[in-house]
Amino acid sequence: xxxxxxxxxxxxxxxxxxxxxxxxDKLRVLAAAFLVEARLPDVHAxxxxxxxxxxxxxGRAALARDTxxxxxxxxxxxx
Numbered sequence: 037x038x039x040x041x042x043x044x045x046x047x048x049x050x051x052x053x054x055x056x057x058x059x060x061d062k063l064r065v066l067a068a069a070f071l072v073e074a075r076l077p078d079v080h081a082x083x084x085x086x087x088x089x090x091x092x093x094x095g096r097a098a099l100a101r102d103t104x105x106x107x108x109x110x111x112x113x114x115x
Contacts, residue, residue, distance in 0.1 A: 038062040039102050042071060045088055046099055054086045063088065071095035 041062040045052065054060055063086050066072045072095055075087040091099070 038065040038069075039098070042066055042091070042095060042099060043102070045072065046091060050088060050090055052088050054088065055084070057084050060084050060086045066095070069094075071098055 041059060054063055060076070063072065063074055064076060067074045067076060070092055072091055073089040075089065077084050077086060
């Protein structure tokens with residue numbers, strides 16, 4: 037699911053590179069929805085490598101809506 041990939045991207049550092057065709061397909065969906073800025077390979081390119089440059093404001097809003105409330109509370113509560 038593309039939102040799972042968006043969550044994974046948000047947990048890592050940017051820019052990041054993706055090599056798996058399944059992940060690149062999900063990234064295409066996220067980019068088409070303007071949730072990320074990415075460099076995507078041509079669909080017919082021999083080498084399928086994509087780079088995620090950033091998560092857009094729309095992407096951050098989607099993450100906030102998709103993240104359960106209790107997880108947001110855990111992130112704000114000091115350990």
